[in-house]
Amino acid sequence: MKKFINDVNNVEEEMIEGMVKAYPQYLKRVEGTNVLVRAEKKTNKVALISGGGSGHEPAHAGYVGRGMLDAAVPGPVFTSPTPDQILAGIHEVATEQGVLMVVKNYTGDVMNFEMAEEMAQSEGISVKHVVTNDDVAVKNSSFTVGRRGVAGTVFVHKIAGAKAEAGGSLDEVQTIAQKVIDNVRTMGVAINPCTVPASGKPGFTLDENEMEVGIGIHGEPGTHREGIKPANEIVDIVLDKILADIDYSGTDVAVMVNGSGGTPLMELFVLNNHVQDVLQKKGIHVYRTFVGNYMTSIEMQGFSLSLLRLDDEMKKLLDAPADTPSFKVLG
Amino acid sequence: MKKFINDVNNVEEEMIEGMVKAYPQYLKRVEGTNVLVRAEKKTNKVALISGGGSGHEPAHAGYVGRGMLDAAVPGPVFTSPTPDQILAGIHEVATEQGVLMVVKNYTGDVMNFEMAEEMAQSEGISVKHVVTNDDVAVKNSSFTVGRRGVAGTVFVHKIAGAKAEAGGSLDEVQTIAQKVIDNVRTMGVAINPCTVPASGKPGFTLDENEMEVGIGIHGEPGTHREGIKPANEIVDIVLDKILADIDYSGTDVAVMVNGSGGTPLMELFVLNNHVQDVLQKKGIHVYRTFVGNYMTSIEMQGFSLSLLRLDDEMKKLLDAPADTPSFKVLG
Missing domain, CATH: 3.40.50.10440 (Dihydroxyacetone kinase; domain 1)
Known part of the structure; x- marks a missing residue:
């Protein structure tokens, strides 16, 4: 460790x-x-x-x-x-x-x-x-x-x-x-685990080309493991599952592409690029997007995607001023 | 990769x-x-x-x-x-x-x-x-x-x-x-390398217990490699080198504990804890602290510490409103 x-x-x-x-x-x-x-x-x-x-x-x-x-x-x-x-x-x-x-x-x-x-x-x-x-x-x-x-x-x-x-x-x-x-739904994927300091070893292991689909924020198992795919295909898998749960078509949404702690922004933006393209094609209007480490799993390499359906009041509240160490809105 | x-x-x-x-x-x-x-x-x-x-x-x-x-x-x-x-x-x-x-x-x-x-x-x-x-x-x-x-x-x-x-x-x-x-000085340490996508393999390798002291943001070599030490000792090594270059005693400073992309906030805060203790003991007054991923090296696991000596004008400008994707000051 x-x-x-x-x-x-x-x-x-x-x-x-x-x-x-x-x-x-x-x-x-x-x-x-x-x-x-x-x-x-x-x-x-x-x-x-x-x-x-x-x-x-x-x-x-x-x-x-x-x-x-x-x-x-x-x-x-x-x-x-x-x-x-x-x-x-x-x-x-x-x-x-x-x-x-x-x-x-x-x-x-x-x-x-x-x-x-x-x-x-x-x-x-x-x-x-x-x-x-x-x-x-x-x-x-x-x-x-x-x-x-x-x-x-x-x-x-x-x-x-x-x-x-x-x-x-x-x-x-x-x-x-x-x-x-x-109105909010999320799903995550990991490609490398994290280690709880007191345990000293990774909470789970993945093969060199494997990813865990549906990972939890403590490294809990998801739906299944499969070979790592191109970023766009991973986004498609995650979005399909989210959209099967709530049909966001025709609505305004906030998007969060959340890093698990060890994932570079470079990759989160590559993922977001396809997220935005797919949402546009599906007629889902993105009101605001957040890309970064918001809810991590120590140094896990992974991400989650969240969609939140917004009404006018929620938009106003999302855009209202906030001044905290890690979430700021100038309003 | x-x-x-x-x-x-x-x-x-x-x-x-x-x-x-x-x-x-x-x-x-x-x-x-x-x-x-x-x-x-x-x-x-x-x-x-x-x-x-x-x-x-x-x-x-x-x-x-x-x-x-x-x-x-x-x-x-x-x-x-x-x-x-x-x-x-x-x-x-x-x-x-x-x-x-x-x-x-x-x-x-x-x-x-x-x-x-x-x-x-x-x-x-x-x-x-x-x-x-x-x-x-x-x-x-x-x-x-x-x-x-x-x-x-x-x-x-x-x-x-x-x-x-x-x-x-x-x-x-x-x-x-x-x-x-x-008035600003920085030094970094890495414990795990990063991989440039087009290259497909890590830019350097470190043994299981090794760290690179003085690492550059492209993974360039620093001053030397040695066995990884407790966080506080690593902070001492870095601070000694910075303070040997500029004597910040008696001044007001801004501190940045910057993650290299793959380092969890948990560890950056552990590092910051000792940084602040040492600065206080040395009579260096911390005006503002920034902890997070500001200048990364893809997914490298490492950090850098920066100290900036501030005068009154610089304090005002540091605190002035800023509204950008990754650096916000409400002012």
Whole structure:
């Protein structure tokens, strides 16, 4: 295992410290926890919290800031944070308007976030949550029952975050978050695995010419393995599966070509080139495109493609100002 | 070679098309060329042009937009663009206030940009240039005489770009660009190589436990190879070399912890954690920090560290609004 680390048991701690020291204008660490909150607490609005296992950077702490999240609760690499950590996050950012938690659909995350929600509610804090499940690849997987929550989650952060910033009520913020979830679909492919530091070896192996189609963001198996194909054919495989789940024809969409952490932008742009051509041919109008590392799997070489169907309100919220370490919109 | 590409001979073309299709609000391709310019030409200001071989994405097209570059001229992977491509860029963005070209110090780039400058000048266009050479690792290298221009170049784009946007004259924009060059130093380390698509095999090889200290952004050799060390010791090696070149004690600096394309953010933050601790101990005040993929080497696993000494004007220009695909400041 070749990595720029010091101690496999201290990677999360040093990473969190490295984030806070990089971005003191955006982030503050809640003492005695791993929770990262906005440097200046925003009151008089619904607070948005997300989180989950580490290893998906910039998710989730990279999206803490004006117009997106109020807190990120990171667990160990690929492991859910505990209910007490999540509760600490809720305590820190809760407002009179309430708290919405954005949870990716993995059994551990859902259980722990729901437990924290109950604990907070028993203290009289108003908390609700939504569960993202945008991955069309498989119905059930190593880490979850139902579809997995993957890169489409970032669109939930952006759009629900803008709604909260604009003064939406807890019900309104939850409704728009759910609307994003209902309209976003994602699928991924990997050509090289990643290594969890504490494990020391790759989470899976692929032959020299093999790719995993439908890969999860923790390296969970997808639909199948096959020989690596030209980029355009890979895009076709992924798009066919997404479009079989939601027919986006005639609609306006946001596109995310998300890198898994070790994939160069060069290849993401080559993939995007064909994505855009196919969508145009199919009469799907692209309103905005995002290409880059948004929801990664440490240094995995892979990508995912997300499509989100947009209405006028969602377009406005997507374009609203955001100022976070890793997602900025000048508005 | 495992990559998301279609045809090794068409990677640059598809990448450029993929960029323009991703960001039509920012980028326009000059017909019949590889030159990317702002979607809406900005007049009444000095035009800023940069470029060089592809493979360093998001450099340089990712920095085209308000407050940074007016044009990026990409060559083939790791190969300078030709004088006629550069001249096409000059023709497209030149204004009455003149054109400043930001050139990284590689023999081919300097020769071709200077040739384009002479051609433009012979047509009566006012053109000047600066040459970035921030890499302290080696004095001469495979691709150049003198120090190499690397990630510090992005600070030149940002600060000179803000000066141009604010209405600075050609002399003033050149002066501040040179001031950044005089005050920025960088050094890099790699633990895994990258593969130029057309070559099909890694540009160099490293043993399982080996790292290249002082690596160039094309994989050129650095000062030496040694066994990979804990992240903090690697930071110490790099910082010692930078601080031996410029004594930053008592000054305000901008820090860039730049990923080489295949390095996960997790590791860049672990590195940054120690960078910040050491700088604090040495009495160097960090004004701003940037962590991410700014000047990459395709999918190389490595990083570089840049320090830039700032005065009040440079701070203001660094913080001025910028709106480009890959570098945004809300201001």
